Amino acid sequence: MAVYVLCMVLFCVGIYAVVSKRNLIRIIIGIMISENAVNLFFIATAYRIGGRSPIFSPLTDVQNMVDPLPHALVLTAIVIGLATTALMVALAMRLHEKYGTFDIAQIRELRG
Template identity: 45%
Template structure:
């Protein structure tokens, strides 16, 4: 029962996968990808939590280091910043796709391409 945060992140990840498979709009699929990103970040940070641990910063209040694992936090710090780069590149690609085919539905795009070819 104490593993509840793992279940929360798994359920959000499942919702993201459901969104990617079920939605017919590429913009919605990009949003689902970002939801998966957030869920995985929560899971990785939760892997490093130690019970009654403190935030990994030396200060006068915490003279003895009883820290949580700082390595997953450093990795997630990298992942968040890369995530916004992916999001910006994906949105510009969507604008291009919409300009070329006039739609964001993968099925319609496929039909248009068959007609053109």
């Protein structure tokens, strides 16, 4: 429970950066922090106290493994997160090339 709330606090830190910062790179950093927090939440729901990693071996007791399903989903989500981050950074660099600044308020003023 406390772990889940701390994940939520981390998510909120990222969302705060998205809604209140004016620098594009800082907004991208906020989005990445939020993504990481959600991934961490899923892994935390899968954790079993005293459990083992979900890899079979002749010595492993099946009852004692952590949940492998969120691991698989998070593995997919992490790679997709990298792809979207690369796309966001490319757009930010292109905007910087055109307008000469990362400040979204100035970019909005220079519209056209």
